[in-house]
Amino acid sequence: xxxxxxxxxxxxxxxxxxxxxxxxxxxxxxxxxxxxxxxxxxxxxxxxxxxxxxxxxxxxxxxxxxxxxxxxxxxxxxxxxxxxxxxxxxxxxxxxxxxxxxxxxxxxxxxxxxxxxxxxxxxxxxxxxxxxxxxxxxxxxxxxxxxxxxxxxxxxxxxxxxxxxxxxxxxxxxxxxxxxxxxxxxxxxxxxxxxxxxxxxxxxxxxxxxxxxxx
Numbered sequence: 001x002x003x004x005x006x007x008x009x010x011x012x013x014x015x016x017x018x019x020x021x022x023x024x025x026x027x028x029x030x031x032x033x034x035x036x037x038x039x040x041x042x043x044x045x046x047x048x049x050x051x052x053x054x055x056x057x058x059x060x061x062x063x064x065x066x067x068x069x070x071x072x073x074x075x076x077x078x079x080x081x082x083x084x085x086x087x088x089x090x091x092x093x094x095x096x097x098x099x100x101x102x103x104x105x106x107x108x109x110x111x112x113x114x115x116x117x118x119x120x121x122x123x124x125x126x127x128x129x130x131x132x133x134x135x136x137x138x139x140x141x142x143x144x145x146x147x148x149x150x151x152x153x154x155x156x157x158x159x160x161x162x163x164x165x166x167x168x169x170x171x172x173x174x175x176x177x178x179x180x181x182x183x184x185x186x187x188x189x190x191x192x193x194x195x196x197x198x199x200x201x202x203x204x205x206x207x208x209x210x211x212x213x214x215x
Contacts, residue, residue, distance in 0.1 A: 008033075039074035046081045051116055056085040056204055056211075069204050076200070082112045082214040084180070085204060093179035095123045095155070097209070099169060100143055102128075109214040110143060113182050114150050118212075122179060123153040129168050130160055166202035173209050182212040 015031045022029040034041045046052040056072055076083050096119050100106050124147050126140055140156050147154050161168045173181060183200065203211055 038071050039078065042075050043078045043080070046079050046083075049081060052079055052081050052083045054083060054085050056087055069201060072204055073201065076213050077215065079215065082109075082116065082212060084210050084212050086210040087208050093122070093177050095125045095176060095178050096180045096182060097125045097127060097172060097176055097178040098143075098182040100126050100128055100140060102140070102143070107143070107146075109182060109212070110146065112214045113212055114147070114152075119179050120151065123155055125176060125178065126154055126156045127172065128158045129165070165199045166206075169199070169203060170206055173207050178209050180212055181207065181209045 011033050015033065019029065019031055021027075034045070042052060042054065052075070054072060054075060056069075072085060076085075096113075098110060098113075100110065126143060126147070128140065140158070144154050144156060163171065169181075181203070183203070200211075200213070
């Protein structure tokens with residue numbers, strides 16, 4: 001009973017802090033508490049909204065309210081809305097990094113991102129990565145035209161790398177410090193594990209940039 005009471009008190013404090021931030025920023029909001037499995041409850045209540053935003057900063061403290069990586073992976077797999085996973089660090093960035101391979105899933109993810117109107121004033125860095133020049137067969141023309149039709153400024157980057165997929169993306173994120181990283185299910189390239197595989201797991205653990213994911 002004592003542990004439950006302390007958890008409920010902590011939840012009330014978190015909700016109050018969130019309300020204060022929303023009031024200060026002039027953001028319309030609604031708060032509520034719920035009990036049960038975190039992945040179950042979040043994927044259920046995501047139907048209320050256009051986007052699910054989940055904190056992903058792992059904390060060793062027993063007072064941590066952040067979902068574990070396993071919980072995040074369950075949410076990403078099951079959510080009926082796009083998911084943005086955020087850490088405690090944000091960049092003062094002027095671009096959004098879109099890791100793109102031309103697959104239908106990548107196209108759907110890009111469409112979901114554009115439809116939400118996020119960071120519409122920032123440049124889109126449309127990136128493809130492969131192990132050799134012969135594998136760089138992605139046609140980014142359609143994605144570029146789609147983005148241009150919605151008024152985005154675009155910077156297309158195609159390059160080869162012998163790094164692991166996660167290392168290549170983490171290096172790009174460190175170099176460009178994007179406001180957001182948009183990831184699809186890379187079915188055609190060596191990044192195909194990104195949703196939800198070893199690459200996504202690594203980015204969830206190590207990337208400071210917010211990650212946009214859509215099943």
